[in-house]
Amino acid sequence: MNTNSSKSTISKKHLIAIAVVLAIGGGAGTFILQGGGKPKAAATEDDGHGHGGHTEAKGHGDGEHHGKGSEKGHDDDKGHADGEHHEKSEAKGPHGGTVFKEGDFSLEALLSEDGGEPRLRIWLSDKDKPLPLNAATVTATVTRPTDEKQKLTFAAEKDSLVSREIVAEPHAFDIEIIAQTATEPFMFVMSKEEGKIELTDAQIKAASISLDAAVKANIKTALLLPGEIRLNEDRTSHVVPRLAGVVESVNASLGQVVKKGQVLAVIASPTASEQRSELQTAQKRLSLAKTTYEREKKLWEQKVSAEQDYLQAKQALSEAEVAVANANQKLSAMGLSASSVAGLNRIELRAPFDGIVIEKHLSLGEAVKEDAAVFTISDLSQVWAEINVPAKDLPSVRVGEKVTIKATAFDASATGTVAFVGALIGEQTRTAKARVVLDNPKGAWRPGLFVNVEVVSEETAAPVTISADAVQNVGEKPVVFLKVDGGFIAQPVKLGRSDGKRVEVLSGLKAGMPYASTGSFVVKSELGKGSAEHTH
CATH class of the missing domain: 1.10.287 (Helix Hairpins)
Structure with a gap:
């Protein structure tokens, strides 16, 4: 019985040991499957997202850790097609910046203007305790919506790392920050959308804002010269009686349209x-x-x-x-x-050609001299645009050149040809006279009207051009409202030549980028309504 009892006791102990071993094995298996209990080096090799960790991840071949922070917040996997894990962090640090964490390592980033110019400041910590500034080598890359990239390097200043380079406005971009410690690298992305004008596609359509793309185009370099519409002196006549006499009848009035040979007045002489x-x-x-x-x-x-x-x-x-x-x-x-049917002493004054009576200087019963200009008749179907050309612009104004005439008093334009360029320069004005023959079938171009004459001096190709309607001034600087997801941002641009329709963009915009063209003033008004979130 003792023996049996002893055997029975040993069997129970074995069963208990087996159960404990099974329990421990099951718990360890679950822990391993959940990724826990791994050493940090192992975590670097395999992050559990099916792509062999960051060592093999697209664009991150150095095994760096990733985190992303935004002032507006982003979904964890939004915009990351390679399945990488990007930590969402909206936490604010002790210095008011955005905090990024990866394990025990954390980084606080702040776009600060303490020195009067916007620069990026970085603070490093481990287990929420500040690290020495030399604990990691920090670099950053600013990527703007225009695909323009800016490299940032850092120098120690007091308790933070400060970028040597200025981060210019507008502050709408992604900043990729890489911190290389002695053992491993960390990468975080900070997004800023400061000054963004949020408009949906429906709102854009309702506001009649048209979108266009920056394209290559030819820019006509035009010379704008002042001018005045004058009578065509080749088709203007001063009617004189040639003999002294007394006016017996007047058949034409001021402003009347007359035909060639029509009797204007009769004089007895x-x-x-x-x-x-x-x-x-x-x-x-x-x-x-x-x-x-x-x-x-x-x-x-x-x-x-x-x-x-x-x-x-x-x-x-x-x-x-x-x-x-x-x-x-x-x-x-x-x-x-x-x-003469009326008598030997009758003089009939007749119109020399078709035209309009623009001056009349006689009345019934008046005695006139033989050289008095009693009528002035002008054919206004063609007029002259007389231009004052400065000496420096004379090489660009040539006989036979096509020009565009624009009225200053109302919206009208026409094309004409330079018929004459004066050989002399005025002593007082230091300009030469040039003349453009302008067709005037409807009589809209009236003598005395001031005009601007546009002379195309050259036509050259520009790699990036935009519609002239797209340019707006914000803070006395030219901007173009660049289309981004969910709205627009005011993109500063440097402009070059313009022909009134297209404007050359020297910097700030690349070919193919969408922008607000017609109706851009609506976007500007929306910009004025909102207040940009700006951290100082």
């Missing part, structure tokens, strides 16, 4: 009567001379009359013909017709 009488007398004498010549010629041929009589008659005929021709020439020079 004694001189006109004398000239027409002289012509009629010469014509009578010519008729008598012809009759005498024919009779004397016949008698001379019949040997009845002497040859001398025949020659005298011939001479008289020639003189009569000259007298008639002379009288006709006088009437023509005076603008008189050979006869």
Whole structure:
């Protein structure tokens, strides 16, 4: 019985030992499957995300640890297609910066303007206790929405590491911070969206904000010169009576459109009567001379009359013909017709061509002199744009050059051709006169109207251009509202040449980037409503 009892006791002890071993083995297996209990080096080799840890992760071949912090917060896996684990951290540190943690190691980052210029400050700690500034080598890369990258290096200053480089505004970017300790590297990403104008696609459409992309285009370098519309002097006539007289009738009024040959006024002139009488007398004498010549010629041929009589008659005929021709020439020079239905003393003033009466200086019963400009007629279907060209711009203004004329008083433009460039420069103005012939079928270009004349001096290709409507001034600096996820940011740009439609962008924007074009002023107004979150 003792023996049995002893055997029974040993069996119970064995069963208890087996149960304990099984329990310990099950707990250890669960712990291992959950990734616990591993040494840190093992964690670096395999992070349990199916890609062999950070050693094999895309873009992180140095086994560094990753964390991400944002002032607005992000989902853990948002935007990380490689399945890496990015710690979300919105905690604020003792210095007011964003805290990133990886195990016992933590890093506080703050964009500070203590020195008057924005710089990135870094504090390091281990187990929430400050580390010496030389405990890790810190570098950072700023990536902006324009894909522009900026490398940051750090120097010790008091209790923090401060970037040597200034982090310029706008403060909308991702900062990738790498801290290399003696044993391993850590990588954290801090996102900032300071000054972002949040607008949904529906709001953008409702506000009639159109999106465009920066593209390569040709920029026309234009020369803008002041000018004035003038009468076409080649088609402007001052009507004068050529003979003194008294106005008997006026048939045209100021501003009236007249046709070529239309009677404008009738003047009674004694001189006109004398000239027409002289012509009629010469014509009578010519008729008598012809009759005498024919009779004397016949008698001379019949040997009845002497040859001398025949020659005298011939001479008289020639003189009569000259007298008639002379009288006709006088009437023509005076603008008189050979006869007038109204009477010998009547002068009919007629329009020399189709045009408009722009000046009228006579009235019924008025005595006028022979050289008085009683009417001014101008054909306004073509006018001149007279330009004042400074000496330095004369090489760009050439005869035959196409130009664009723009009115200053209202919205109108037209194209014309440079017909004349003066050879002399004014002593007082130091400019030369140039003239553009401008078609004016509707009469919109009125003489006396001030205009701007745009002369294209050259046309060159620009690698990045935007619509002129897209440029807005914020803080007296030109900006373009760059389209980003969920809205726009004000992107400072440096501008170059412009032709009024397209503007060259020298820096701040790359080709292909979307921006607010038409309606960008709406985005600017939204920017003024909001207050940017800015940490100092």
